[in-house]
Amino acid sequence: MKTLKIKGMSCQHCVKSVKKTLEEIDGITEVAVDLAKGEATFRETSPVDGELIRERIQKAGYELG
Numbered sequence: 001m002k003t004l005k006i007k008g009m010s011c012q013h014c015v016k017s018v019k020k021t022l023e024e025i026d027g028i029t030e031v032a033v034d035l036a037k038g039e040a041t042f043r044e045t046s047p048v049d050g051e052l053i054r055e056r057i058q059k060a061g062y063e064l065g
């Protein structure tokens, strides 16, 4: 599993939004978001470009930490 630090999440709505954003990226599965830790974990079924993840997370209104 990979772990990302995500800044800007403050409630369960944010958690859902980040989860959905990651799940919509090809090659990412099994997304779990931990609000207290400010982390998202997921499995990659194929290599995913880190910049693409950064862009999508930013577009959703959050920042990679």
Ligand SMILES: [Cu+2]
Pocket (backbone or CB within 6 Å): 009, 010, 011, 012, 013, 014, 015
């Ligand atoms: Cu929120």
